[in-house]
Amino acid sequence: FKKQFSSYTKYVQDDIKSKAQKAELYGKKLQEMEKSYKTDRVSEAFRSEYARFAKSHTDRGEIDKAIEMYELALVDDPINSYLYDRYAWLLINKTNNFEKALLLSEKAFELDQNNIDAMVNVALSYYKLKNIKKGDEFIELCVKKGRSESFVFLRKGIARYQIAKNSSDNK
Numbered sequence: 001f002k003k004q005f006s007s008y009t010k011y012v013q014d015d016i017k018s019k020a021q022k023a024e025l026y027g028k029k030l031q032e033m034e035k036s037y038k039t040d041r042v043s044e045a046f047r048s049e050y051a052r053f054a055k056s057h058t059d060r061g062e063i064d065k066a067i068e069m070y071e072l073a074l075v076d077d078p079i080n081s082y083l084y085d086r087y088a089w090l091l092i093n094k095t096n097n098f099e100k101a102l103l104l105s106e107k108a109f110e111l112d113q114n115n116i117d118a119m120v121n122v123a124l125s126y127y128k129l130k131n132i133k134k135g136d137e138f139i140e141l142c143v144k145k146g147r148s149e150s151f152v153f154l155r156k157g158i159a160r161y162q163i164a165k166n167s168s169d170n171k
Contacts, residue, residue: 045082048073054087063094081115084108088121098128116145120155127159135159 005013046052054069070087077083085108091101105121112118119141126135139155 045080045086048076050076051083058090066090079111081108081112081118085115085118085121092121092124092128098125101125102129114145116142116147119145123155130163132159
């Protein structure tokens with residue numbers, strides 16, 4: 001790289017350096033925004049005491065206790081989209097209660113149409129329930145809200161792989 005770079009004129013080198021600095025600055029801003037979003041989402045989801053207990057139990061792998069605390073948290077904070085979303089995530093990833101996960105993630109999406117994580121969880125719930133068509137509908141909404149196409153393609157591929165892997169039909 002250095003050899004090729006040094007073969008350019010000073011003007012071209014300065015232009016490349018300038019563009020590299022702008023790209024690096026842009027990348028740092030994106031990282032800060034993502035970090036801020038995650039922090040805001042987590043603090044928003046776990047603003048009640050019951051919700052913080054639910055997170056604590058989840059972190060320790062105490063799924064039944066976490067579910068109990070999430071249920072109390074929803075009574076305490078029934079319009080918190082991010083709380084519904086985090087509860088749905090737990091059910092999708094740590095249990096087989098995909099029907100309830102779907103209801104929770106749909107409620108999260110209903111409360112906040114811009115909650116991308118809720119959209120993803122609706123899609124994942126449908127995929128877990130082997131409804132590829134409905135899952136695809138929701139995962140494709142994520143692109144309109146800022147997720148990359150590669151993320152969408154990855155989630156679609158994973159869903160199809162998991163369904164095929166668990167299928168007893170050789171076709």
